[in-house]
Amino acid sequence: MRVSVLAACAALCVLGLACEKKTTPTEPVKPAEPTPTAGKDVKPAEPKPAAEDTILLGEVGSLTGSEAAFGVSTRNGIELAIDEANAAGGVKGKKLAVRVYDDQSKPEEAAAATTRLITQDKVVAILGEVASSNSLAMAPIAQEAKVPMVSPSSTNPKVTEVGDYIFRVCFIDPFQGFVMAKYAHEDLKFKTVAILTDKKSAYSEGLTEVFQRKFSEMGGKIVGVEAYSKGDTDFRAQLTNIKKLKPQGLYVPGYYQDVAIIAEQARELGLKVTMMGGDGWDSEKLFELGGSAVEGSYVSNHYSADDPTPRVQDFIKKYQARFGAVPDSLAALGYDAARVVIEAMTRAPDLSGPALREAIAATKDFPGVAGTITLDEKRNPVKPAVVLAVEGGKFKYKATVAP
Amino acid sequence: MYEFIQHVINGLAVGTIYALVALGYTMVYGVLKLINFAHGDVMMVGVYVGYAVAFLLGRDAMGSLGSALLVFAVSMGTCAVIGFVIERFAYRPLRDKSRLTALITAIGISFALSYGFQLDLKVNAFGSEWTVLPGAASRRFPELIRPQEWLVLGDSDVIIWNWQVISFGIALFLLAGLQVLVYRTRFGKAMRAVSHDHRVAALLGIPVDTVIAVTFMLGSALAAGAGLLYAIKDKTIQPLMGVMVGLKAFVAAVIGGIGNLPGAVVGALLLGMCEEFIVGYTASSWRDAVAFGFLIVVLLFRPEGLFGRVQAEKV
Numbered sequence: 069m070r071v072s073v074l075a076a077c078a079a080l081c082v083l084g085l086a087c088e089k090k091t092t093p094t095e096p097v098k099p100a101e102p103t104p105t106a107g108k109d110v111k112p113a114e115p116k117p118a119a120e121d122t123i124l125l126g127e128v129g130s131l132t133g134s135e136a137a138f139g140v141s142t143r144n145g146i147e148l149a150i151d152e153a154n155a156a157g158g159v160k161g162k163k164l165a166v167r168v169y170d171d172q173s174k175p176e177e178a179a180a181a182t183t184r185l186i187t188q189d190k191v192v193a194i195l196g197e198v199a200s201s202n203s204l205a206m207a208p209i210a211q212e213a214k215v216p217m218v219s220p221s222s223t224n225p226k227v228t229e230v231g232d233y234i235f236r237v238c239f240i241d242p243f244q245g246f247v248m249a250k251y252a253h254e255d256l257k258f259k260t261v262a263i264l265t266d267k268k269s270a271y272s273e274g275l276t277e278v279f280q281r282k283f284s285e286m287g288g289k290i291v292g293v294e295a296y297s298k299g300d301t302d303f304r305a306q307l308t309n310i311k312k313l314k315p316q317g318l319y320v321p322g323y324y325q326d327v328a329i330i331a332e333q334a335r336e337l338g339l340k341v342t343m344m345g346g347d348g349w350d351s352e353k354l355f356e357l358g359g360s361a362v363e364g365s366y367v368s369n370h371y372s373a374d375d376p377t378p379r380v381q382d383f384i385k386k387y388q389a390r391f392g393a394v395p396d397s398l399a400a401l402g403y404d405a406a407r408v409v410i411e412a413m414t415r416a417p418d419l420s421g422p423a424l425r426e427a428i429a430a431t432k433d434f435p436g437v438a439g440t441i442t443l444d445e446k447r448n449p450v451k452p453a454v455v456l457a458v459e460g461g462k463f464k465y466k467a468t469v470a471p
Numbered sequence: 472m473y474e475f476i477q478h479v480i481n482g483l484a485v486g487t488i489y490a491l492v493a494l495g496y497t498m499v500y501g502v503l504k505l506i507n508f509a510h511g512d513v514m515m516v517g518v519y520v521g522y523a524v525a526f527l528l529g530r531d532a533m534g535s536l537g538s539a540l541l542v543f544a545v546s547m548g549t550c551a552v553i554g555f556v557i558e559r560f561a562y563r564p565l566r567d568k569s570r571l572t573a574l575i576t577a578i579g580i581s582f583a584l585s586y587g588f589q590l591d592l593k594v595n596a597f598g599s600e601w602t603v604l605p606g607a608a609s610r611r612f613p614e615l616i617r618p619q620e621w622l623v624l625g626d627s628d629v630i631i632w633n634w635q636v637i638s639f640g641i642a643l644f645l646l647a648g649l650q651v652l653v654y655r656t657r658f659g660k661a662m663r664a665v666s667h668d669h670r671v672a673a674l675l676g677i678p679v680d681t682v683i684a685v686t687f688m689l690g691s692a693l694a695a696g697a698g699l700l701y702a703i704k705d706k707t708i709q710p711l712m713g714v715m716v717g718l719k720a721f722v723a724a725v726i727g728g729i730g731n732l733p734g735a736v737v738g739a740l741l742l743g744m745c746e747e748f749i750v751g752y753t754a755s756s757w758r759d760a761v762a763f764g765f766l767i768v769v770l771l772f773r774p775e776g777l778f779g780r781v782q783a784e785k786v
Contacts, residue, residue, distance in 0.1 A: 132589060132607040134709075173784040266551045267756055301705045304481040305750035311628075312474045325609055330641070330709050336618075337477065357611050357707055 070273065125166045125409065126185030128196035128206060133173030134325050137351040138198040138398050141403070142220055143168060144391050145402030147325065149410065152386075159413045166406075167191065177203035183205040186213045192419045193218065193409050193428075197326060198398060199323075200224030200271040207234045214421035215428040216428055221370070221398055221403035223347065224270045228447045233425050235447045237404045237436060238370055239471075241271065244346050245278025245321075247453045247469040252344060253286040253318055255455075255467065256366070260291045262315040262341075263304055264306055266282050266322045267295040275321035275346050296326070303330045304337060311339045314406040323348040328358030335361045340428035342366070350396045355461045365458045366466065371438035372454045374465040383437045388398060397438060473628035478751045479744070484635060484704055486743025487642040491697030492720035492734040493727070494649060495690030501666040501730040502686045504570065508577040509557060509716055510694055511717015512584035513550055515710060517695025518612070518702045519588065519605055521546035525613040534617035541640075542615055546699055547692040554691025579772045581717075590711035609709040610700040638700045645696055646736060649689070653732060662686060666730065728779025738777065 127146055130139035150164050158164055167189050169181035178197050185191045186209065194210055194217040197203045210217035211231035219236040223244055228234045252258045261283060266272035280290050283305035291313045294306035307330070310318060318334070318341045320327055327349055330452055334341065343365040350369055354362055371385055373394050383403065387395040395403075408431055413419060416427035434441040439451035452470040456463040492514060499507045521542045525533065534542060561580055564575045569707040591606035615632040623630050653659040653703050664672040665682045673679045701716065719742060727738025749761050769776065 134609075136608050203778060295754060297758075300755070300758075301707065301713075302481070302485060305747050306755060307480060308474050308477045308481065309751060311477075317530045325707070329705060330705055335633065336630070337625075353608070359611070 070443075072206070078274055080120035119140035122163045122165045123413070124189060125164060125406075126182075126189060126191035126194045126196075127166050127168045127310050128178050128181045128185070128202070129168060129195065129196060130173040131168070131170040133171075135199055135323055137169070137171045137324065138221075139173070139355045141351070141396050141398035142196075142198055144387070145220070145395065145404075146406040147344050148387060148390060149403045149406035153407075153410045159410060160168065160419075164410065171202060173202070174217065175202050178202040179205040179209060182209045182217075185200040186210070186215050188377065191215065191301070192413070192421075193424060195220065195402070195405050197222060197448070199269070200227055200274070200450065201269055203227045204230070204270060207231065210234065214425070216409070216421060216425045218405045218409055218428065220401040221347065222271070224274045225448075226270065232429075233421070235408075235428055235443060237408055237441055238347075238401050238438070238450055239453055240448050241274035241346075241449055242469045243280045244368050244453060245275045245470060246282045248275075248319065248344050248346065248366070248454065249282035249286060249288070249471060251366065251368070251455050251467065252319075253283060253288050256317065258288060258316040258342075258446060260289050260313075260315045261317040261319055261344075262292045262310045262313055263290060264292070264294050264296065264303070265320075266298050266326065268298040269322070271346075271348060272323075274322045276319070279319055279321070296322075298323070298329075300326070301329060303333050307334050307337050307339055310341075311337055313332065315340045315341060319344045320346065321346045324354040325357065328354055328362065331358045331361035346398055350463070352393070352396070355458075359367050362458050363460075367456050367458075367463070368453050368457050368469075369463070370453065370465065371400045372456060372465040375454075379435055380437055400437040403428070403440065404434075404438055404441065407436070408434055408441060473625055474751075476624065476629050478747050480629070480631065480635065481746035481751075483639065483740070483748030484743075485747060486740035487639060487714065488697050488704070489720045489723045489743050490736045490739035491642055491645060491693050491700070492716055493724040493739045494646070494732060495694045496721050496724040497727070497729055497732060497735040498662075498690045500688050500724070502662060502669070502683050503562070503566075505573050506577065506721065506729075507562075507687075507690070508574070508717070509580035509584060510690065510785060511713035511715075511720065513553060513557070513691045513713070514694035514701075514716065515588065515708075515713030516584060517546045517550040517691075518698040518708050518712065519710075520549045520695070521615075521699045521702065522605075522610065522612060523614065530613070533613050533615060538700060539615045543699060544698065547695045547744065550691040550695035554682055554687040557691075558687040563680070563683075565661035572731060581714075584712055590696075604678050605710065607710060609707050612706050612708050615699070615703055621657045634703055638703060641696065641700060645693060649693070650732065652689075658682075658685065679717035718763055722762055725766055725776055726769050728776025731776065731778045734776055734778030 112234060121253060128376045129143050130136055149372045150166050154163050157211055171178035171181050185194055194215060197206060198221045200222040204227055207227055207230035211233045214233060218235050220237060221238045223238055223241045225240045228236055252261060265276040284290060292310060294309055296303055296306060311460055320330055320343055327345060331343060345367045349367045384395060412427035416423045431443045441449040450471055452467050452468050455466045457466050482508045491543050495510050499505060502650035522541045524545045528538050557580055561576050562573055565576060588604055589607040590604045592604040593600050593602050615635055619633045621631045621633045661682050664677055665679055669679050723742045724735045727734025746758050746762060751756050
């Protein structure tokens with residue numbers, strides 16, 4: 069009996085932990101920790117209101133946790149855009165500043181950080197998040213407070229459906245799923261594809277749904293759909309099942325950390341199949357963690373560093389000089405998001421929420437690094453996607469697919 | 472059929488790792504009646520120590536027996552010391568307090584380790600930069616064993632790799648070693664005596680403090696070994712990796728009857744297999760629900776665990 073009492077205590081404690089985790093958002097969110105991939109530290113964010121002559125923007129990002137590489141890239145892109153705007157004289161005679169909070173890649177932390185940015189720091193607009201699940205946790209709060217929120221790279225359609233204050237500067241999942249389905253069918257000539265999806269992620273589920281529908285409509289066959297949960301490290305059971313189905317392609321619309329392990333374990337099980345994915349793969353970490361196992365895969369993405377357009381190459385040069393790395397698409401989208409907001413601020417009559425919202429909504433033919441941005445009535449941009457292949461530990465440009 | 476074999480192999484690989492971690496839980500519970508929730512995190516620390524050693528040895532040294540042994544030895548040794556320090560400074564002062572106090576302390580240590588390791592701390596010393604704490608990002612664990620196909624069934628329907636066989640061998644070796652230590656040595660006898668009744672053991676002249684300290688060290692060293700096998704298997708390491716493994720191993724220990732060594736091993740293998748077949752033949756979302764559901768069922772119908780007897784001699 070003793071044992072059961074103790075175990076029950078233990079179970080209670082575990083529950084207690086879970087509760088405790090939920091309450092931590094009321095505590096101050098830690099300032100960003102410098103991570104190895106970032107060349108530069110973030111200034112610690114002291115919660116004091118902005119000075120009279122600065123306009124304060126807020127940013128919520130995954131600077132630690134499973135999607136840390138995304139958050140850091142995005143932050144770098146935003147920082148670059150803000151500094152450029154300040155060097156050019158700021159907006160309305162005032163300097164710009166951005167307050168960054170880390171959400172540890174968790175939706176509940178993202179929501180808490182958003183509340184804090186709005187109520188305590190009184191920011192004029194919010195930039196973030198990357199992961200759709202986190203953006204979805206933030207959006208209702210920003211909408212309620214009538215503070216415009218621009219997500220750089222959340223591709224799930226539901227994000228901007230939350231309300232008229234929520235925008236994004238990237239394409240949405242139906243399009244991304246369509247791009248890969250089309251490429252798999254027309255260029256790779258696949259007849260049979262299996263899918264391994266992250267059940268816990270709105271992003272992954274969204275891509276899966278569209279890919280499945282579009283690929284079937286084009287005449288291909290989805291031979292099986294297996295699922296995992298973010299944070300799993302053993303995918304062998306699912307991969308064993310997929311191996312039995314002998315598909316030509318395997319669509320894994322997950323994030324780089326899981327994808328790297330999945331690729332590795334697929335090779336270990338002798339599953340020789342071309343893997344395909346979405347922009348969630350886009351990180352230098354993919355090559356470090358996945359090694360040669362991710363070679364020969366294809367992904368849909370927002371932009372390619374091989375793009376010869378002058379404004380893209382110019383951005384790459386500036387980014388490299390500042391952070392010592394080739395910007396990934398998250399950095400490009402972070403840069404675009406910040407610049408869309410800055411440009412809207414110069415056009416807006418004042419910086420109140422409704423005025424700024426109107427200005428952002430009117431964004432038209434904005435020359436973004438990751439494609440020209442015109443926001444439609446659903447506050448989503450209409451722009452093409454690129455397909456990249458993993459070759460020699462790098463993403464190589466393959467094709468551009470227009471909407 | 473091939474896929475069934477593959478599922479068995481996968482399940483065994485997970486189960487043996489759970490088993491090594493579960494032994495640590497069960498041993499410490501045996502002598503101290505404490506559930507050491509920091510155990511999974513000690514395992515994580517062991518992995519990072521192994522990573523550091525492998526890193527210092529360099530890429531060229533990987534794949535040789537000597538460097539693998541060195542990685543295991545240093546990692547297990549360091550963890551033994553860490554186990555000793557935790558016991559001496561966190562648990563021993565609380566030994567006469569209520570059990571809940573020690574349990575909460577254990578959870579505190581677990582958090583301190585798993586979140587402490589997410590910090591990024593570098594210091595400059597001896598003319599170069601040293602990473603003291605690794606930070607939250609995942610890292611790729613070096614290849615201690617150069618992968619080679621050991622056995623291929625059918626048209627590469629099932630591939631068994633050399634490192635899977637070696638890992639299994641190491642796990643069996645550690646299990647056997649522990650069995651001999653506990654049942655065939657003087658120290659093992661002392662350990663069993665302490666677990667039986669530490670007051671009487673003290674009256675009979677058994678150095679209870681020493682026995683408890685050594686038990687902690689043994690458990691922590693085993694955890695480090697398990698962690699390295701885990702890292703060899705899944706190749707990616709991060710500071711929160713110990714949390715779930717620790718919980719699962721705890722479940723395994725309770726299923727087998729906490730305090731009972733063979734019980735922990737059987738419970739762990741059962742749990743590993745069970746998880747694999749659940750994911751393989753139903754849906755992955757069921758994995759953790761089943762693992763913890765299993766715990767509840769066992770507690771309802773056999774609170775002493777599958778192998779535990781109420782009057783059993785506990786270790």
